[in-house]
Amino acid sequence: MNDYRHIADRLADDITSGRLKPGQRLPPQRLFARRHQIAGSTAERVYGELVRRGLVVGEVGRGTFVRAAPAGPTGRALTEAATPAPVNLELNYPSAPGQAELLAPTLAPLLRPDVLTEALRPAAATGTPQAREAAAALLAGPAWRPAPDRFLFAGNARQAIAAALASLVRPGGRVGVEALTYPVVKEVAERLGIRLVPLVSDDEGPRPDSVAAAHRTAPLSALYLQPTLHNPTSLTMSEERKRQLAVVVTGLDIPVVEDRIWSFLADPEPVTPLAVHAPGLTHVVDALSKRVAPGLTVGFLVVPPHRVAAVAAAVRSGGWSAGRFALEAAVRWSGDGTVARLVAAKRADAARRQRILAEELHGFRVRSDPRAYYAWWELPAPWRADTFTAAAAAHGIAVTPGPDFVVDRSRTPDAVRLGLASVAEPDLRRALRTLADVARGGRNGR
Secondary structure, three states: OOOHHHHHHHHHHHHHHOOOOOOOEOOOHHHHHHHHOOOHHHHHHHHHHHHHOOOEEEEOOOEEEEOOOOOOOOOOOOOOOOOOOOEEOOOOOOOOOOHHHHHHHHHHHHHOHHHHHHHOOOOOOOOOHHHHHHHHHHHOEOOEOOOHHHEEEEOOHHHHHHHHHHHHOOOOOEEEEEOEOOHHHHHHHHHHOOEEEEEOEEOOEEOHHHHHHHHHHOOOOEEEEOOOOOOOOOOOOOHHHHHHHHHHHHHHOOOEEEEOOOHHHOOOOOOOOHHHOOOOOEEEEEEOOOOOOOOOOOEEEEOOHHHHHHHHHHHHHHOOEOOHHHHHHHHHHHHOOHHHHHHHHHHHHHHHHHHHHHHHOOOOEEEOOOOOOEEEEEOOOOOOHHHHHHHHHHOOEEOEEHHHHEOOOOOOOOEEEEEOOOOOHHHHHHHHHHHHHHHHOHHHHO
16 A cells, blocks of 8 residues: 555655646545545545645635645655745744844853753753743743743744643643634644634634633633734734633633744733733743744743643653753843844844835735734735735745635635745845735736
8 A cells, every 4th residue: 555655755746846836736635546546535644744745735615736836855744844935935934133143152152061061961841940040031021920930841832832732632632722823733733633623703812702602512621822913813912802811711721822932022012921811721832933043942831830740741751852952042042131132133123024014015905913023915806825825936935825824624714924034125025016916916816
């Protein structure tokens, strides 16, 4: 029997070589299975693997379509799902001017043999006393000062989310999420055997009555929420909505995983976390990947006191502990003001990029926040997310189709997310101008 990954590899080669073109529709899975003499379940896994690699996009009732063809090798199964392109608005890693020059002096002392010996030792999920103190100081705000003894550390925010959910939810359990949610959470849920339940939202965020209704249908084991600068819509929950949600989750005893990875951009007033309103239930996730750099990062978990041991066990069993070297670097970057300087630079950078976005996409339906590094573009008719993504790819621009964020696959928005952080500002302006021209030529989307 053919392994589904080998079949996915062959299709991936067809896409990267251009034999399968952007926008081309793949055959229905049943027909694909018959042609390749494989089981229907194997065909489903092949298509799922291609979606995970970012090579195709599937929409309920429409089919599966080839996305942007990568410029280089895609790798094999379990590779990172990102589509290389001359201008990549899928990736979203902010980098401040002179960032490397800011970071390098702090790393130099770690290379002394005596210091390096200690920095290369294994780190526990609880990190070091210095790391806990530094992380607590870094995340503290006017309304929230987490205690150092509530901190745990993972390699990055994704691993921190996985550890929190693994500690809270058994296979088969249900987790309430925003209807549009972080795609990595969908992957984590699939691997953990967790079912995601979309919550009804309004302009203030997830509605408390939707949480209660979902819990009545079948108990929710947890919620995963992004209350501050939600990705992809940039929505920030009001304080009143957070209080209302806290009342509901407290009454129903539903734990919450609060993802605050982009909250550092909330300026000038730091946004109060949901954890302030439901401290005994909320597990806060944050990291250095966006504040500092994705290549040397640390994920933070701030958990209720009675949950420290359980979440630490999940970090250990998943192999998600942070590296000691990264922890030592994080302590030094935080203590010498490097992180604060990078945060200030990236806030200014995000604001500039949002101004470019507003200028180039003026007149279109774009949802964003002036502080965010991304935007949610509701496409004009007759564009669909899949055809627009393919059209953008034909112009050398990679965007993320809206269905990537959808939990309920029967509701596929004709929208794309634009990541603003990873390309130079002149390239960003040119790319947005090109996309605007493409969108106005809507007849090509039919």
